[in-house]
Amino acid sequence: MAVRISTPTEYESLVNKYDTWMFDCDGVLWHGDRLIDGKRVLFVTNNASKSRKSYKGKFDQLGVEAHVEEIYGSAYASAVYISSVMKLPKDKKVYVIGMAGIEEELREEGVSFIGGTDPEDCTLEPFTLTNFSLDPDVQAVLCGLDLRVNYTKISKAFQYLTRNPGCQFLVTNEDSTFPSADGLLPGAGAISAPLRYALEKDPISIGKPAKTMLDCIQAKVNFDPERTIMIGDRLNTDILFGQAGGLATLLVLTGITSEQDITGPNASAIVPDYVTQSIGDLRVVNGK
Amino acid sequence: MAVRISTPTEYESLVNKYDTWMFDCDGVLWHGDRLIDGKRVLFVTNNASKSRKSYKGKFDQLGVEAHVEEIYGSAYASAVYISSVMKLPKDKKVYVIGMAGIEEELREEGVSFIGGTDPEDCTLEPFTLTNFSLDPDVQAVLCGLDLRVNYTKISKAFQYLTRNPGCQFLVTNEDSTFPSADGLLPGAGAISAPLRYALEKDPISIGKPAKTMLDCIQAKVNFDPERTIMIGDRLNTDILFGQAGGLATLLVLTGITSEQDITGPNASAIVPDYVTQSIGDLRVVNGK
Missing domain, CATH: 3.40.50.1000 (HAD superfamily/HAD-like)
Structure with missing residues (x-):
């Protein structure tokens, strides 16, 4: 007890x-x-929606003393995992379902990526495979909380994970919900759930x-x-x-x-x- | 064998x-x-993206002979389930994650609904609970294939299913993928997966x-x-x-x-x- x-x-x-x-x-x-x-x-x-730097800014606002080196977020840990554990070659890429925090950390670790906040993928226009060209350099999909998740992002990630041999399925974390200021909302685990379901496969999860x-x-x-x-x-x-x-x-x-x-x-x-x-x-x- | x-x-x-x-x-x-x-x-x-009437139109184009009464789609079956099995009272509503086909069938069965193709819910603007008002008349969430699925729809459905007592979680079908003209894409089961994951609960599935x-x-x-x-x-x-x-x-x-x-x-x-x-x-x- x-x-x-x-x-x-x-x-x-x-x-x-x-x-x-x-x-x-x-x-x-x-x-x-x-x-x-x-x-x-x-x-x-x-929380992978913020980079360590943005977290530091939030802490400053809240009056919590913290240094960037004291902050470990799942976005940062994911970027480190991809560069140091997976050792993704520099000419390969990650397809991101996620927000600016993930992109900032990937950039800091020198990992190339597509998707994420790219306006082309932040769309509600119906996705078809007719105009989609598969980028053979995408060797991992990294999925975190994404408030602009949509069918285009899910479908592109699904193509990479089913058609690019060896493409890794990674998620920043598996939290089913998160506590927003006004109540519970679906979390990063819910964002990656369509891919788990369509692939019938569990991802490698980086966060706690x-x-x-x-x-x-x-x-x-x-x-x-x-x-x-x-x-x-x-x-x-x-x-x-x-x-x-x-x-x-x-x-x-x-x-x-x-x-x-x-x-x-x-x-x-x-x-x-x-x-x-x-x-x-x-x-x-x-x-x- | x-x-x-x-x-x-x-x-x-x-x-x-x-x-x-x-x-x-x-x-x-x-x-x-x-x-x-x-x-x-x-x-x-x-396929719940089409009503029986739209299916009839597609069959006509393809040269397949069919009458509307010979067509049973999961959108139609869902509408019949809600009106005849659940017996949803006329002053209650369904929150829809789905496309026009579901809405047409619900309308034909006299079932009130919100969400679906409503432009207010077809948005990539970040969703917060601050401006959300919970409609107490929503007594079911019906989720089918939705090419414009987004965080607002998922979050609203999540609120109804966690905060409106007795609200039913229904899905038109659980297909993990569907065969589009140019290859496999995530199916209706993938669209409802975030809710399953966030709720840690399986829905009632209507289709095959x-x-x-x-x-x-x-x-x-x-x-x-x-x-x-x-x-x-x-x-x-x-x-x-x-x-x-x-x-x-x-x-x-x-x-x-x-x-x-x-x-x-x-x-x-x-x-x-x-x-x-x-x-x-x-x-x-x-x-x-």
């Missing part, structure tokens, strides 16, 4: 136990959150809970898993990610997961080490 | 065995096909292989299942549909299914009674 953290003393003993604190962002951090003094803080988010994301952090940051804690609001991404990496886990109840999801007869099988109402409560310990 | 039908004698004995011939359309019928004289012929299609489609035909036509044969190009829709309804089944190899799918070590577990290269070969028997 998860240990409840609510009193200042409980927080203080938790803070003393861990040196590296990995925070999920959406649904966890709030306006003006100041995190733990004297500890290494990393931000690990599945996949180990790919942790590999990406470990390549840049030296941390002791036993002295590291992952803080998040979602059991099947954040908490599972921490557990798979041998990290401690702290669930906050300010986002997706509610009290009912972790107690009672229908409680999830994924049990965090610790649970707390809100990460804002850490401020008490932090004296701010 | 399926019985091969290829010689005129084999065709003739098949024709003599069955009184009612149910034909799938896309991938089965071709320009100028004339079907079996003196037999009852019905057309049973999962579901029995709902056969119920719809049986309500209008009197036929003896033992003297009826279903002809189609897809094992997991057409052939399964025929088998579930106690009909004989004939697979044609002019569409989705290839020789490899029915022979060899990876052959499908769904075995038709008969298999033939093309339905055009029936003409030999028919003397045309």
Whole structure:
């Protein structure tokens, strides 16, 4: 059973136990959150609509202190995966279903891409194969949250994945929904669902809970898993990610997961080490 | 094992065995096909992009003789299901992800609907919940093939299905792909996949292989299942549909299914009674 953290003393003993604190962002951090003094803080988010640079801008606005090198997004991790793990040759390309955040990270890693925000693919004109020419250099499809997803993008991605031999099917993350300011909306997992369904095949997923994301952090940051804690609001991404990496886990109840999801007869099988109402409560310990 | 039908004698004995011939359309019928004289012929299609009236127009163009009452499409069957099985009250509505064919059939059955081809929902402008007002009268979401599917439609459908108590999740059919003139494209099943994924729930499916489609035909036509044969190009829709309804089944190899799918070590577990290269070969028997 998860240990409840609510009193200042409980927080203080938790803070003393861990040196590296990995925070999920959406649904966890709030306006003006100041995190733990004297500890290494990393931000690990599945949100691929923003690049690390845009995240830094958002943090600045919210008053959350962060540096670009402390931010690990699934768009960044996907770009690193394609350039360093897949080792996509420089003359090959990725077809993107996704937004500017993915494109920025691919560009930074020197990965060529088509699709994405290209106006030609952001259209509701009926797609037919008559005028489509298959680009043989497309060797991967990368799919993330895309608020302008449409039949043309899905159909082009489907052509590459069925007709270009060896073309890889990658997704930034598999979150079924995401918490927008006014409520839940379909997430990146829902955007890639038509391709999964049409291909009858699961993609390689980069974001939490996949180990790919942790590999990406470990390549840049030296941390002791036993002295590291992952803080998040979602059991099947954040908490599972921490557990798979041998990290401690702290669930906050300010986002997706509610009290009912972790107690009672229908409680999830994924049990965090610790649970707390809100990460804002850490401020008490932090004296701010 | 399926019985091969290829010689005129084999065709003739098949024709003599069955009184009612149910034909799938896309991938089965071709320009100028004339079907079996003196037999009852019905057309049973999962294609929901066309109403029965539009199908009749297409048949006229192709030189295939057909009457509107002989055509059973998944759009029509969905409209009948909503009005006669669900018995949706007249003051309630359906939210449509789909094209004009679905709207025409709903209108003919007197079912109110929103969404579909409404320009307000056919947009790539980012959707937010801020300006969305939930219509409490929406008691079903009906999803079919929609070449203008987008995030606004998916998000609105998601809101109705999660926030309107008892709202039903219906799909015209679950075909993962469909054979366009120039090759395979993602099908109606792929269009509804984001909702399945975000809801973690399967919809009620109306088209083949579901029995709902056969119920719809049986309500209008009197036929003896033992003297009826279903002809189609897809094992997991057409052939399964025929088998579930106690009909004989004939697979044609002019569409989705290839020789490899029915022979060899990876052959499908769904075995038709008969298999033939093309339905055009029936003409030999028919003397045309």
